[in-house]
Amino acid sequence: MQENYKKLLTYAYNIVGSYEDARDLVQDVLEKYIALDKTSIRHESNFLIKSTINHAINFKTRQSKKEVFGEWLPEPVSFENADTRLIKDETASYTMLVLFEHLNPKERATFILKEGFNYSHAEIAELLEISTENSRQLLSRANKQLKGGKFLPQKQHSSIHTETLGKYQAALAQGNIRELEHLLVSDIKLNADGGTKVQVVKGTEMGKTATATLLVYVQQQFLLDKEFTFQFFNHQPAICFWENNKLHNCHILQLDNDGLIQEIYSVVDPEKLKNITKLSRM
Template identity: 55%
Template sequence: MMDTVYRSLLTYAYNIIGSYADAHDVVQDVIEKYIGLDKSKVENEVNYLIKSVINHSINFKNRSKKFSKYGVWLPEPVTTESADTPLIKEQVANYSLLVLFEGLNPKERAVFILKEGFDYKHSEIAQVLEISVENSRQLFVRAKKKLKNQNFKKELPSKGNLSPYIDALMNADTNKLESLFTDDIRLMADGGDTIKVVTRITDGKQHTAELLQYVYAMFLDGKEYTVTTVNHQPAIWFKTNNRIMSCMIFNFDENQKVNTIYSMVAPEKLKNMEYGKMMGQGKDLTNLLKQFGQNLN
């Protein structure tokens, strides 16, 4: 039970914050406080923990600043290739949606996630966030309106086939590459604080194809690559010295053409991509989780 509760808490926090590393820290902080808590007045300990994590995540998001020295700030991606992950895979938001969530304020984001992602009723959301039912409804309506203005679609993105894309990229076939894109394709790159990338969003077939060909020829040619699934969307990892150096995440339209590419090269956001390297395996947390399990009825 303890492991399931921990994974659930981590998933709530990740969806609200958009960073696995920060979600990990928030959950660890909540667990530490829970262990030292007088639980005689806590009726439902799991619900108490969920409520604490959600509200801590909202507060963290309110305090944190989105900043990327190089490129566009993007959420930290996580693998959803297999069920063997610290997160509950089925409840992890898809990557395109996480990007859109950044247009919401933290409370709107939390309400939308709880309603759409976890099937909460407005009465339950009101209890968790300590707001009125009417306020919950208003926040949800505002969130939906903002997301609609950003072309939000509730359905999971199409899986798509990356083989033609990889072939065109490796063979420097710009015309073929352009044929796989929608006319209004966009490429966003996040280099974090250390990796220099284009500082603005790249729009259009020609500019996107030319930029991708340049990046591949200069930095990725000959590197080991893996086609995988990241936040429920098709993606490619490029590795060097057994370390992920680049992750491209793709969004396909209904005609199986690529309309958005998210390029993550920020080292601090790639270090947790593979399960074996994901945070939460350290000795301190292992001991903390043992205490957590002993305190959880």
């Protein structure tokens, strides 16, 4: 049941984008399963997977996103955290979880099952109770929306991540806008999630100079002299800013093959940050 739990949690998290909600969904599925008459259930694992996936799809369909400051971003997870009970190689990258928000729940589930778990269209059809042709159509629509994005990021040497994070932190601390510009691609995108409590700028593509200027302003106004740690969330490098063991902000980066920053996901939402605070610092 322990291995089943990790797999079910991984399915649910990929679909809903929230570790806390995924945990609640899986718990609900397991509690209902315990109370069931199991005489007609031939394969426990398949039954639980199907129940979890459909429960997660229904949850995502019903879920009305809160009005938040900035843009709603998924809850990041760290595989270095012993409390994170996800299967690392079957958990989507952070960038992909953000892109999943442009899909409807069934498109999202179909893409995850096909690209993340290598299910056939026949298996997806059985799980989602649709036709194989419908499964193919859902995957095609998802791929068009995701523009060729991959479930897991292309593997990069950890030295690239460390080097870019070091230069990024140094440029922020020094307020060096020009050095920051050298670390960013020309069409850099900045996305920020302040939840319902913290006002942030809505995510947009502003260009290198405007993005670097905004980052330095935020650093000097809100993050100056705060302790920082380098982390990895959902396979991507990140820098976290702390004060008195309280996490104030987390920047998750998407890098290109040259180590330049393509996207910055700034998580400021206190509800999301409280779970990250449990991390063992690297």
